[in-house]
Every structure is written in C-alpha cells, then in structure tokens.
Amino acid sequence: MASIRLHFLLSKPPPAAVLPSCFFSSLFPSAFNASLRRHRLARSFSAARRLFCSKSDPPLQSDSRVGEAAPSIVGDLLDYLNESWTQFHATGESSNSSILLAIICSYVLIPLISFSIAFSPLAEAKRQLIAAGFRLLNENDEWDLQPGGRYFFTRNMSCLVAFAVGEDYKVGSGFHVIAAHTDSPCLKLKPRSASSKSGYLMVNVQTYGSGLWHTWFDRDLSVAGRVILKHNSGSFIHKLVKVRKPLLRVPTLAIHLDRTVNTEGFKPNLETQLVPLLSTKVDEAETKSEDKTKASSSKNIHHPLLLQVLSEELACDVSEIMGMELNVCDTQPSCLGGGNNEFIFSGRLDNLASSYCALRSLIDSCQSPIDLADEQAIRMIALFDNEEVGSNSLQGAGAPTMFQAMRRIVDCLSQERMTEDSFERTLRSSFLVSADMAHGLHPNFPDKYEEHHRPQLQKGVVIKHNANQRYATSGLTAFLFTEVANLHDLPVQIRETVVLAIFCNNLQIGYFVFVITGILDIYVWLWWERTRMALWNSDHSLALVVGKSMLGILPTYFLATKDFPSMKNDMGCGSTIGPILASGVGIRTVDCGIPQLSMHSVREICGKEDVDIAYKLFTAFFRSFSDIDKKLIVDF
Known part of the structure; x- marks a missing residue:
C-alpha cells in the first residue's frame, strides 16, 4: 500500500542501484552517510543479501513449493509498510507534494513496510487502485456501474471498499470478498497533549488497542496522521503529515534505580510513565510561534514547539492548524532480516501485511481484459479501521458499510431485472475471506501452544478455527478455501482454538x-x-x-471464558472482523492469516515466503472460487 510509485506515470523503476528511502532526509533516523552508502554498494551484495528490499533489486525468487513461478511482492510490501505510518496514509487523499514525492519514491523507496498509521495504507491503496484503472466513487452521488467495471470508495480516509464486476454478471451472482483491517495498536496524542515535568516538555498520549507497551520504551519515535488546516479562502482542508525524524522518546529507568526490574518484571504505569519526551527547554521556534498560536484553536492544547514542527512539515503557518489526529510511530524502517533474509522485520504487520496482499490480489486478478471475461461474480476487498478496539465505528467492520455497498451494487447492476429476492440470493452465493495475522509458534515459549496446532513461519497461510465463534470458520468454509489452495499447490496450516469454561x-x-x-x-x-x-x-x-x-x-x-479462547483451553486468544461480518452481513466466512511472532509489539516479524503464499492464495481465490463453488451441492 505504501509503494508510493505512480504506476500510470512510471511503468517500472530504473535498473540502476538505488539508495535507501532515507536518502532524501538528512534527519531520517537511519540515514546512511555517503561513505557508508559507497561502502555498501561497493560490496556488491546479491539480491538475497540486501538488507532493504527495494523495487530496484532483482525480483525475489519464489519457493517452488508454492506452485507457479511468480514475482515476489515482498519488496512492494516493504514499500507499502514504510510509507503507511497511519491508516490515513493507506486510503486517503494525496497532496501535490505527495504526488511529486511519489514520483521520486518510485525510484528510491522501499515499498511495503513504511505505513505508520491507518490513513497511510488507504492513501497508498487509493493511488494503486487509480493507477490500475479503478474508478473512485462518491457515496453521495448516484452510481453508474457496468459489468466489467472496476470501482472503489473510501470512508474517513481509513476504510476502503474496492470491487470488480465480472463481464458475465447475472442477477443473483455472489460477491467474493477478502476483508482485512488497516489499524494497529499504537499510542495516540491526547486531545490536550501538552504537559511538562521536571524541566521537560512532555507529550501526553493514550493507548490504542492492546499493545505490548513495554516495547515502545527506548525507541526513536515520531508522529504521523492528519491535520485540519484553515485555507486562505476561509474553507477547511485536511492534509496527511508524517514527521520522519526522531521527535519523541520514552526512556526507561536505569537498572541502578530499579534493581527488581529483571526479577519482578517491567510493569510501567501507562498513565504516568508512558509519556514521551519532546524537549528539555523552550526552543526559539516555540518563542517565535507563540504569537501565531494565539489565532489557532490548538493554543494551550499542544506544545507550540510541536505545532512548529508540524507547520514546517506541512509548509503552512502555525495559525492555520485547526485540529489534528496524530499517532506516535516508530521511525525504524521495515526491512528483511535473518541469516537468509527470510524474515520481514517491521511494525504494523498486523494487519497491513494482510491488507496489502488483499489489495494486490484484487488488482492483479483483473488487470488483463480476459480476467473478468467469464466471471459472473463480483470480486471485492474491504479494508476497515478500528478492529483493534472493537470495530464499532463509522469506518469499522461493525458499521453496515459492506452490507450497504453490496445492496447498492446489486441495485445498480440489476436495474429492471431486479426481483424481491435478488439481493438475498446474492448473499447466499457470496463468500468472505477474513484475513488477519495469526500467532506463529514461538520457539522460546512452546508451552503456550496447543500440542497439535502449532503454525510455523514459512509454512503457509493459517486457517483459524474456534468452537466459540471467535473466528467465523466452519467446516464447510474451511474445506472450500482449502480446495482453492490445493488446486494451486499452495500450503495452508490449521490453527484451532477450543475453549471450555x-x-x-x-x-x-x-x-x-x-x-x-x-x-x-x-x-x-x-x-x-x-x-x-x-x-x-x-x-x-x-x-x-x-x-x-x-x-x-x-x-x-x-461462556464465562468466552473472551479467553486460545491455542490451549486454559489460555486466551483474540478475535477479528470475521464473526462481525459473518453475522452482520449474513455471508459464509473463513478466517485465515499469515503466521507471525511478536504480535502487537512495536516491531513484529513474519516470514517472507508466507507473504507471497498469501498473495498467491488470495489471487487464486478471486480467479477460481466461482468454479469451485459450483461443485458444492450440499445445503449451506
């Protein structure tokens, strides 16, 4: 999603060696100096040895186990992650400067792992969809949809629904959907973030989701999100912002002052001790901007120094900043790692990895004119926000977004052929793949996993089961999805979470x-x-x-323990958007995900092979599920 290359302007990057994404900013946390860059390039590492996976690198080779040879999407995923610091950047609007940066980044940035906030993935998804020929729809306008057409719309800059109508669409044909979420646990600035302690300027934050908050200590942090600006004409606009330099830090207490931390554990108070440092004194920039902030609605709410940093990033006056929605983000870029570069090290893998695989699979499954020629169904992806906090929002899976979109699409395509039961028949023919990351087997904690259900990295997508419906998978939906994998020689794994009282x-x-x-x-x-x-x-x-x-x-x-299902009966697990959509829309659903380690940490890890397997499996789902579903003669 954050491969911010404009595909309609540049078909492919130049073959020359490319500098890392931090090249254009001397303030970027991991910027390489010239001598280090020369030394790195002089060593002439092969593609398999490169730390950063860039579009300029030779294509990564796919494992023969996953069927047909196809280009790896891992490099694009890294670009997507590195540009998507928030959910807004993934689906929202892009400014003129962003378009210029997109042209530059198509040559120099690492594609996938740069997304920092939910807005970021949506902005990147929007760019890629438009470049692939999808038409942006406005929910406030009438829709003119045609068989063979490709369309999408967004909500709140953090929720996106895209779909492609089969050329052979008939009334009652179903939707084949892949759904994922774009948000991740993080720290968000409080509405009043300015505070000070012991001579330090502090930034008050609130926790979002169930993060491993101790991992946020001693990290080089910054902010990203969207800002509301007052335009010269008196109107208000919003812009995405991402401060790349390390701006904030939450320091730990020295061992000399807390001798019990290694024996009793690190248990910080999230209200008083998880507060990032901004500065030790009032900077000149703050003094200069003090008068300007008098006209701003942010006066006395956020530090003038922080506002000054944002105004410089946005190329506007401090007085123009009317409001903001900012996340605290880790500035370390996403990259490949491990002895064979087989791992992806990144923040926000849960769940941007799934979101990107879904996006690319939809685009690539209908890029050729013949891809939709014999298709009767409607291929769709739905990327939602706020899954980490329950999905109950306008842009979350708990809203009727997908249900309303399906009904509206059927109404537009049916026209005079519409009957009373057309939409109901459509739902009965539809199928949803809920894609969310899964827990892989941790080698240091094997006792935390059920003995016979231990998903491993590099072994394929995990199909999730839960007797108490924390996942929406049934025996029938698991069978159908497994048939797609078997048809294309793609490996899948099983994870079962059975809970008793x-x-x-x-x-x-x-x-x-x-x-x-x-x-x-x-x-x-x-x-x-x-x-x-x-x-x-x-x-x-x-x-x-x-x-x-x-x-x-x-x-x-x-159901006394309904919130605690896991791979073992005596432990807990989470849930995802699958059950919400299955019950809210009334659609057959299978829950699956790429296995990973360090879930909800500020830095997570997953297998490179699993990303490619997920992409191939999702693409195969779009291309072949119609034929597989026709063979099903049981009453579902």
Whole structure:
C-alpha cells in the first residue's frame, strides 16, 4: 500500500542501484552517510543479501513449493509498510507534494513496510487502485456501474471498499470478498497533549488497542496522521503529515534505580510513565510561534514547539492548524532480516501485511481484459479501521458499510431485472475471506501452544478455527478455501482454538465465576426486561421478567471464558472482523492469516515466503472460487 510509485506515470523503476528511502532526509533516523552508502554498494551484495528490499533489486525468487513461478511482492510490501505510518496514509487523499514525492519514491523507496498509521495504507491503496484503472466513487452521488467495471470508495480516509464486476454478471451472482483491517495498536496524542515535568516538555498520549507497551520504551519515535488546516479562502482542508525524524522518546529507568526490574518484571504505569519526551527547554521556534498560536484553536492544547514542527512539515503557518489526529510511530524502517533474509522485520504487520496482499490480489486478478471475461461474480476487498478496539465505528467492520455497498451494487447492476429476492440470493452465493495475522509458534515459549496446532513461519497461510465463534470458520468454509489452495499447490496450516469454561481447569474458580456472573446477569436482565416490557405492555409481571432473566445464567455459565479462547483451553486468544461480518452481513466466512511472532509489539516479524503464499492464495481465490463453488451441492 505504501509503494508510493505512480504506476500510470512510471511503468517500472530504473535498473540502476538505488539508495535507501532515507536518502532524501538528512534527519531520517537511519540515514546512511555517503561513505557508508559507497561502502555498501561497493560490496556488491546479491539480491538475497540486501538488507532493504527495494523495487530496484532483482525480483525475489519464489519457493517452488508454492506452485507457479511468480514475482515476489515482498519488496512492494516493504514499500507499502514504510510509507503507511497511519491508516490515513493507506486510503486517503494525496497532496501535490505527495504526488511529486511519489514520483521520486518510485525510484528510491522501499515499498511495503513504511505505513505508520491507518490513513497511510488507504492513501497508498487509493493511488494503486487509480493507477490500475479503478474508478473512485462518491457515496453521495448516484452510481453508474457496468459489468466489467472496476470501482472503489473510501470512508474517513481509513476504510476502503474496492470491487470488480465480472463481464458475465447475472442477477443473483455472489460477491467474493477478502476483508482485512488497516489499524494497529499504537499510542495516540491526547486531545490536550501538552504537559511538562521536571524541566521537560512532555507529550501526553493514550493507548490504542492492546499493545505490548513495554516495547515502545527506548525507541526513536515520531508522529504521523492528519491535520485540519484553515485555507486562505476561509474553507477547511485536511492534509496527511508524517514527521520522519526522531521527535519523541520514552526512556526507561536505569537498572541502578530499579534493581527488581529483571526479577519482578517491567510493569510501567501507562498513565504516568508512558509519556514521551519532546524537549528539555523552550526552543526559539516555540518563542517565535507563540504569537501565531494565539489565532489557532490548538493554543494551550499542544506544545507550540510541536505545532512548529508540524507547520514546517506541512509548509503552512502555525495559525492555520485547526485540529489534528496524530499517532506516535516508530521511525525504524521495515526491512528483511535473518541469516537468509527470510524474515520481514517491521511494525504494523498486523494487519497491513494482510491488507496489502488483499489489495494486490484484487488488482492483479483483473488487470488483463480476459480476467473478468467469464466471471459472473463480483470480486471485492474491504479494508476497515478500528478492529483493534472493537470495530464499532463509522469506518469499522461493525458499521453496515459492506452490507450497504453490496445492496447498492446489486441495485445498480440489476436495474429492471431486479426481483424481491435478488439481493438475498446474492448473499447466499457470496463468500468472505477474513484475513488477519495469526500467532506463529514461538520457539522460546512452546508451552503456550496447543500440542497439535502449532503454525510455523514459512509454512503457509493459517486457517483459524474456534468452537466459540471467535473466528467465523466452519467446516464447510474451511474445506472450500482449502480446495482453492490445493488446486494451486499452495500450503495452508490449521490453527484451532477450543475453549471450555474455567471450571474445567479449576472447579472452585469456575463455581465462583458462575455465581458472580450469574448474579450480575440476573440484575442486568431484570433491569432491561422490566424497562423494555414496560414500554410494550404494562401488564407483564415481575415473575415473567425474572423467569426470562434466569435464561441468562446458562450462557453465562458456559461462556464465562468466552473472551479467553486460545491455542490451549486454559489460555486466551483474540478475535477479528470475521464473526462481525459473518453475522452482520449474513455471508459464509473463513478466517485465515499469515503466521507471525511478536504480535502487537512495536516491531513484529513474519516470514517472507508466507507473504507471497498469501498473495498467491488470495489471487487464486478471486480467479477460481466461482468454479469451485459450483461443485458444492450440499445445503449451506
């Protein structure tokens, strides 16, 4: 998503050796000096030995295990990550300066891993879709859709839906969808971020999602996101911003002042101790900008020094900054690593790796005129925001975005052929692949994994199962998705997360949880049922309400640990957008993901081969699922 190359201007980068993405900024945290660059180039490493995976490098070779030889997308993924510091950069608008930078970056940047915020991946996705011939739609306008057409729209600069209509589309044909999310756990600036302690200027932050927050200490951090600016005409515009230089840091306490940290663990207070440093004194820039900030709505909310840095990055006056939505981001670039360069080291792999594979698979599965010629279905990707905090937002999977888009697309394509059950038949014929990263086997903690379900890196995409529907995979959907993989000789792995109640492991704890949650359940149901029934019929008795509320005890008893499924019955796991979309849209769903280590750390790791396998599998899904689904004669 963040390969910010304009494909419609430059078909491919020049073959000459390319400098790393930090070349154009002497302030970039990992900038190479001239002598180091000359030394690095003089060593003439082969492509397999290069630390950074760039478009200028020779194409990475695919493993023969994954079927047909195809160019690796890992280099593009690195570019995508390095440019996508936020979800906004992934799907949002780009300024004129961004277009110029895009031309430059098509020669010098590492494609995938640069995304820092959810906005970033969407901006890059938008650029790539337009370059591939997709037409941007406005949800406020009437849509004119035609078979064979390719379209997309965005919401909040952090949610994107793109689709390609088969040339042979018929009323009732289904959607073949790959859905992922663009957000990652991070630190976000508080609405009032300015504070000071002991002579330091501090930036107050709030945690977003369930991150491994101790990994954010002692990292070279900066900010990225979007800023609201007041235009000369009196109107307001927004711009994406990304400060590449290290701007912030959260220092740890020296071992001499905390001798127990290695024995009792590092347990920072997230409110008082996870606060980044900005400066030790008031800089001249802050003094000069003090008068300008009087006209700004950000006065006394954010440090004038921070506003000055942002204004320089945006080439505007401090007084023009009306508001902002900024993430704290790690400035270390994404790269390849390991003895054989077989790993991807990066932040935000969860879940930009899945998002990028979905994006590329849609674009590449319909780039040729014949790709959609015999297709009856509609190929779609949906990239959502806010998955890490529950998906309940306008731009999250909990909103009816995909359902409304599907209905609107069917209405536009059906026209006079539309019948009362056209959309319902479409949903019954549809299939969703929910792509989110999976836990790979950690060699130092093998006891944390169920003995017979241990996904490994470099062994393919993981199909996720959970008896309590934390994942939406069923036996049927897993079979269909596996058939796609088998048809193209692509490896897949199985991860099962089966959960029983706590009392299966400890009867006393289980009984305690049962009693407490049962009482709370009765209380809540009493209040809710009494209030609801009072609105319907004042004749309902309290006994009936109590009787109905007792029904809440049984599910509470069995689902006491519903938030803690994992690879073992006595541990917990997360969930994803799969169950939300499966129940909200009413669509057959399989949950899958690329295995990784260090999930939700500021720096994560996954296998290079798995990224290519996921891309090939998603592309194969778009190209062959229609034929596979026709062979299914069971009642689903």
